[in-house]
Amino acid sequence: MINKNKLFLLSIISVIFLVLLAGCGNKSSSTQIEKPASNAKETKEDMKLVHDGKLTFAMSGLLKPLNYEENHKLVGFDVEIGTEIAKRIGLEPNPVTNPWETILQGLKGHKYDVIIGSMTATEERLKQVDFSIPYYISGAQIFVADKNDTIKSKDDAKDKIIGVVQASTHKEVAESLTDKVKAYPSEIFALQDLGPGRIDAVITDKIVGVSAIKEQGLKIKPIDNVLNQENIAVAINKDHQVLLDKINQAITDIMEDGTYEQISKKWFGINIMEKK
Structure with a gap:
């Protein structure tokens, strides 16, 4: 027969064993919970943002009704499109102005993340930067x-x-x-x-x-259609593929769910993505 001392000792050992098991289980669960946060951090770093958590996008601010200042605030079609793109990729919109003649230099100098200022995607500009899919057609x-x-x-x-x-x-x-x-x-x-x-x-x-x-x-x-089609797109530095992919997806989404048409009709009365 097992005496009282041995029984007490066995009980203590059992409790310690159960505590150790619970600790291992909690450690495993904690590791699993932390993984998504680590991945989210890596995704933000991959976007290579000028300001963490913000999409900083530039324009001249002198092109009414596309982008201009009103009551000390940037407004216009480009501003609303940029704001919607930022929200779709989980970032705070941060529109800024830069003189048009040096706007590409500012982008390459990492003053801002992208240009959303009615810039035409030309062959000459493509030598310096990349462009998103068009967010409107002009010409x-x-x-x-x-x-x-x-x-x-x-x-x-x-x-x-x-x-x-x-x-x-x-x-x-x-x-x-x-x-x-x-x-x-x-x-x-x-x-x-x-x-x-x-x-x-x-x-x-x-x-x-x-x-x-x-x-x-x-x-x-x-x-009829435009005589010489110009694709107006978001300009971005060439080594920012993760951010470019997210912007392209955001543009596609706002066009498919009707948001784009609402913004366009607000400023122009028509859907300016249509060729006519």
């Missing part, structure tokens, strides 16, 4: 009075009077369509002449035209 487009049904494509503009801004690249496009080109000091003056019929059409940037419809209330309409 030269023909505008006519909304009651004009005689011009439905660029072919119909032949021999018609076309207004352009003097010394602009659109002048060359107009001259390829007609020998009746009228130069103006500004796009607005040219577009205002469409209603009274002083000219038949205007060739200007798509965004300029649709902004005039929304902001100036001009009774005009765009014709």
Whole structure:
């Protein structure tokens, strides 16, 4: 028979064994809980952000209604798109301004993470930085009075009077369509002449035209597709693939769930991602 002392000793050993088992179990559970936090930290580091937890995106701040200052705050289409992108990837939006002539240098110098300022993705710029998928499409487009049904494509503009801004690249496009080109000091003056019929059409940037419809209330309409498509995209440094992938996914998501169209119609009255 086991005496009382031996029974007491066995009880103590059993308790110690159970405590050790519980401790091992807790240690294992603790290790499993900590892993996601470690992975999250690694993901943030992979994005190589200028400011931890923030997406800092640059623009000129001088391109109304795309990006401009109002009551000491940056507003506009680009600002809202950048803000939505930041939120989709779990970051705080941090829009900033930089002079346009040095905006690429600022990006390469890591003053900000990306440029979301209506920058066209060109072959020349692609030598210096990478670009996201387009977040809108622009380019030269023909505008006519909304009651004009005689011009439905660029072919119909032949021999018609076309207004352009003097010394602009659109002048060359107009001259390829007609020998009746009228130069103006500004796009607005040219577009205002469409209603009274002083000219038949205007060739200007798509965004300029649709902004005039929304902001100036001009009774005009765009014709056909843009004449030379420009893909406007987010510019990012070449060694930031993780952040670029997240931005591309965010752009795709806001276009698919209807958020993009809501923002675009707020600022332009149309979905500017559409080609027409």
